[in-house]
Amino acid sequence: MEKIIPPEILKKIRRIELRTNRLVTETLSGQYHSVFKGQGMNFDEVREYQPGDDVRLIDWNVTARMNHPFIKKFVEERELTLYLLVDLSASGIFGSTSQNKRELSGEIASVLAFSAIRNNDKVGLILFTSEIEKFMPSRKGEKHVLRVIREILFYEAKHKGTNINSALEFLLKLKQRHAIVVLISDFIADINYSLIRQVNRKHDLVAIQITDPHELELPDVGRVVLEDAETGEITQINTSDEETRKAFIKRREFMQDELKKTFRNLKIDLIQVMTNKPYAGELEKFFKQRERRRFRI
Numbered sequence: 001m002e003k004i005i006p007p008e009i010l011k012k013i014r015r016i017e018l019r020t021n022r023l024v025t026e027t028l029s030g031q032y033h034s035v036f037k038g039q040g041m042n043f044d045e046v047r048e049y050q051p052g053d054d055v056r057l058i059d060w061n062v063t064a065r066m067n068h069p070f071i072k073k074f075v076e077e078r079e080l081t082l083y084l085l086v087d088l089s090a091s092g093i094f095g096s097t098s099q100n101k102r103e104l105s106g107e108i109a110s111v112l113a114f115s116a117i118r119n120n121d122k123v124g125l126i127l128f129t130s131e132i133e134k135f136m137p138s139r140k141g142e143k144h145v146l147r148v149i150r151e152i153l154f155y156e157a158k159h160k161g162t163n164i165n166s167a168l169e170f171l172l173k174l175k176q177r178h179a180i181v182v183l184i185s186d187f188i189a190d191i192n193y194s195l196i197r198q199v200n201r202k203h204d205l206v207a208i209q210i211t212d213p214h215e216l217e218l219p220d221v222g223r224v225v226l227e228d229a230e231t232g233e234i235t236q237i238n239t240s241d242e243e244t245r246k247a248f249i250k251r252r253e254f255m256q257d258e259l260k261k262t263f264r265n266l267k268i269d270l271i272q273v274m275t276n277k278p279y280a281g282e283l284e285k286f287f288k289q290r291e292r293r294r295f296r297i
């Protein structure tokens with residue numbers, strides 16, 4: 001039996017739908033369609049040959065019967081499946097701006113899910129922390145996507161840690177044909193890159209890293225006590241010390257650069273978005289880059 005979405009949660013989801021509707025309708029839905037293609041072509045019909053048609057498509061049997069040339073017409077096997085793998089670990093509740101990392105993850109996932117259903121594709125969901133928290137098999141339709149968004153935004157995770165590897169292993173065990181897999185996380189975790197490579201060989205993997213500006217540089221606010229949301233570990237830092245701030249920035253820049261370099265070497269797209277900046281530009285840039293690569297092949 002399907003769960004009824006409470007009215008107050010439905011209102012919040014509808015607000016996200018309205019906020020993202022223009023972006024999906026005017027830009028991303030069409031780009032999604034052109035970038036993520038089906039896995040083959042299906043025969044549609046035959047029609048009379050017209051000058052300029054590819055002679056390799058001539059249907060010789062029909063041509064012989066009709067005494068003038070006919071060609072086979074094919075249509076793209078369009079139906080695709082989008083799987084959203086969303087990190088719900090406790091570090092996602094961090095936010096130094098009006099939106100925390102989990103809220104931004106939910107909004108970006110919503111944009112992609114709405115783009116998928118506009119193209120009549122299926123959408124599935126895997127929510128994970130240190131364990132698999134929730135699995136929703138892929139289905140079509142707006143009602144299903146509204147439930148997917150509800151779970152991303154309001155699911156109460158039972159664990160605090162992060163295990164990206166377990167989510168990837170779970171995905172690989174599914175009896176799932178080639179899919180678009182979008183992995184959304186802050187990537188503050190140990191990652192088995194051989195698993196990343198396996199997933200990308202079977203599917204079309206795209207990674208989206210969600211980061212808050214205060215994770216990249218420390219504000220000068222004196223001595224502060226920081227608690228790791230996932231492990232509970234306590235650290236005291238003097239943010240007024242310039243050398244401490246510089247060392248922090250340098251370490252974080254190195255980690256960001258290494259992540260980019262690793263995904264680039266694996267030939268996997270990595271989209272890096274910040275909670276204090278509009279994400280639409282980064283998504284559009286990704287789609288345009290993918291489209292240019294398709295035309296170069």
